[in-house]
Amino acid sequence: MTLNEIPVGKSGVITAVGGEGTLRLRLLDMGLIPKTKVTVQKIAPLGDPIEILIRGYELTLRIADAKMIDVESEEEYTKEHVTQGTIGHTEAKEGRAL
Secondary structure, three states: OEHHHOOOOOEEEEEEEOOOHHHHHHHHHOOOOOOOEEEEEEEOOOOOOEEEEEOOEEEEEOHHHHOOEEEEEHHHHHHHHHHHOOOOHHHHHOOOOO
16 A cells, blocks of 8 residues: 555554655655555545645655655554564564564
8 A cells, every 4th residue: 555545633654655766755755655654634525635644753655755655554554563573572562672
């Protein structure tokens, strides 16, 4: 799933950042890096842009840019990594998984 597909109020974890060259670097510089939690805050009335909460600040992205960012739902990400043993059950329960 990509970032633009997350409904308002829901969270996800970035799994990959696409794009090439300066666009990809710009997205990474804004803090959109893998294993980072993002929450969709608002979507503009006409659907573009969207506002997300990431690393404690609000960021507005165009839909075209959001489509280049792959995410997993927060629940799927936590379940997958507890199963793989990359995070512990206690961390997952306390929200320290990310």
